[in-house]
Amino acid sequence: MSDRSFPTGFLWGVAGSGHQTEGDNIDSDTWFAEQVTPTVFREPSGRACGSYERWREDVALAAGMGLSAYRFSVEWARVEPHAGTFSEEALDHYEAVVDECLALGLAPVVTFNHFTSPHWFAKRGGWLDPEAPEAFARYCGRVMDRFGDRIAVAVTLNEPNLARLLTWLDLPEFVRDLERATLVAASEAAGVPAYRLSNVMLPEEMDAIADGMTAGHVAARAAIRRRRPDLPVGLSIAVIDDVVDGDDASVRDRKRAEVYERWLRLARDDDFVGVQNYERVHYDGFGAVPPPEGAPLNQMGTEVEPLSLAGAVRYAHEVAGVPVLVTEHGMATPDDTLRAEFIEPALAGLLDAVEDGVPVLGYLHWTLLDNFEWIFGYSFQYGLHEVDRETLTRTAKPSAGVYAAIARAGAVRSPVVAG
Template identity: 70%
Template sequence: MTIDRFPAGFLWGVATAGHQNEGDNVHSDTWFLENVTPTVFQDRSGKATNGWELWESDLDLVAGMGLNAYRFSVEWARVEPAEGEFSEEALAHYEAVVDGCLARGLAPIVTFNHFTSPHWFAARGAWLEPESPELFARYCGVVMDRIGDRIRLAVTFNEPDLPEMLTWAHLPEFIVELERKTLEAASAAAGVDRYRAGNVMLHEDFAGMRAGMTAGHKAAKAAIKARRADLPVGLSLAIVDDVAAPGGEELRDRKRAEVYAHWLELALDDDFVGVQNYERIVYGADGGLPAAEGVAVNGMGTAVEPDSLRGAVEYVYSVAQVPVLVSEHGIGTEDDTVRASFIEPSLKGLAQAIADGVPVLGYCHWTLMDNFKWIFGYGPKLGLHEVDRETFERTAKPSAGVYADLVAQARGL
């Protein structure tokens, strides 16, 4: 396959997230969790990449790469910093971002919840609270009233399947215990019995949180569609390309049932489903198989496998049967030569999936620049640009040029 085998109107973009880029998200649950003691977060987000102030020059970077789409998140904690109180400043900011995208020929792909929620929402118990779907839908409606007429795609939730996926990642027990202690410290600091958050979750809460987010997705979609029936709505899922070696079929299928099945069934009624893929894991009868000796590995310790994107996309479509948006795809590595050489074969695999009949709306590389990586702080590097932690100056890595050249080729520019 060649890189020019993509349909007309294909969306070529990059993805970012509010809390990871904007900085000073002081009314959010994640900010609160970062600042309690003890905390599972290795760093505090602080100014992040200062994207709240530098958004215009960041859009210039996106447009300068020859892209035609930009995925970003609206921060609920900024829009509704106190329950029932909506910030005109925040709404005006996000409206300016949308208009800035359009002025640069970028289709705005908006995520309404990228892990973070308001502090007040977490203090109520987050998605365990029965009123949470209604509260989320109200916020989505306020945002839609302001910018809904100008956005291309709406993503309700980012990776709601991640908690279940992480149970398969075999995190060290001390991390699991530190997550519990973080939430206990947050509950005490907030003066509530049950402080809960979307990206630090206790195993016993999984079922209740999943039920709350499921209802939240449905309520949000209804609120969005009530204001603009033609706007495509979906959610984005973390999808590993799970492959079975001989004897590993049962384990692979059990993981798919535990992690993805619920959300892919929910997506059957959506307009599209987002695929966020970073790795392939090959399962034998006793678990994931290690990378072969001498093979390059990513930041998660699994083999660098560009074909994982094709596998993930084809699997998701086989179940959900709705168009796919590659809402995130990238690689965590300090060696940008690995990233630069990873992009083209990944896109050729995606072109193969399209040729084989999978309807793909677009591809958003994660991410525009190195940013705050949740509990792992500022260590992991996934950006096409590096960021000076003092001056916030953005410097393009070679991979940014590689991606730009490939997009130009695909778009016939």
């Protein structure tokens, strides 16, 4: 075997989000929607991983793996629990996380909105509210004023295309019905005509919400750049590696037009585009082609394919034309052997893309901890560390060691071909 090295300055990190790890995010829209009846959320987030209190432990875990970057989200609902009222305690908290990252040699990659928003924002209709972009930019500006001088990368929105992407997945019809019922129940409980979330959307509202989020990104980007023009700013999008079987690309191309292209075109004015990839799906002229019988599958039911990451990155860069930051990549599986075997070939494929000229700034694995996975609750495992649901004790899995070794070396192994 021989080593192939990534470029100097390549970021090696892990990604996570506030609501999924912190716990007790009681002023957020998702917390509220978890409590209503009926709800599409399998279970409430509750204490999650207790990371609001145990954040130093989590940052230390990342640093102990020899990583150079730590992506986390600032929870808008904590920072601005009531419209126009900002919490100094919450700002102090997130500022301390940034400073701890820097003290331990980790570049702070900060997401300003990772799906969850304040309860008051959802009561106004979320991103359907014409004033939503201005409200989001105001919040981003307040965060930047507090510690924007010390963060390394700014991500405005996380996966604004996810709801549209999910329409292409084979989810049971009762899930769609339950999403609608959840929003009805939340609206009634909140006493408003339309309580709206970013991660539970009605099909007929997706375009209008996307318009609001597009305007929100533009407004937030401007607010961030006004305060710090040198800070790399972008957004992250979910990108499945969609490949064509045969010579009819019509279905694949229609999916790309519906799911990705708005956001990749938007990213042309950004400093980078964040790519979040977990799977590859094959399409012929009729639709999705099921995985081969007996192929190893992840918990989403798609085939385990390490090279999906490189495919997604190449496509995103081709359309957006800006550098790529892999803001999430991983695998939903309770079998850590699959995850451990998956990481290096995925990164080898990513390095192939880099060597072919695709500018990739770094790789952030999802995720450090097994956490709350939205409507799936705690039934999906993506973490490099297991979290005991009673004690919240973190325990490293073998995959954490595999990833740490690659990050420390900044290289992957490739077979030496005789000749």
